[in-house]
Amino acid sequence: MLVTGNFKDFISNNDTQIVETGRHAIxxxxxxxxxxxxxxxxxxxxxxxxxxxxx
Numbered sequence: 001m002l003v004t005g006n007f008k009d010f011i012s013n014n015d016t017q018i019v020e021t022g023r024h025a026i027x028x029x030x031x032x033x034x035x036x037x038x039x040x041x042x043x044x045x046x047x048x049x050x051x052x053x054x055x
Contacts, residue, residue: 001051002036002037003039003042004037004038004039005039007022007023007036007038010025011027011036015027016028016036020041022038023038023041024038035052
């Protein structure tokens with residue numbers, strides 16, 4: 001999980017799926033999956049106890 005307010009700098013067109021524009025994306029490589037989240041999105045997940053699975 002990468003939490004950043006600078007969301008757009010971590011988006012790669014080829015390897016990133018946008019889940020929610022400017023709030024949540026999933027970056028995939030052959031060996032890893034990385035969720036990229038805006039801080040407010042992450043705070044909400046923590047508050048409700050529903051953090052996305054990275055598998």
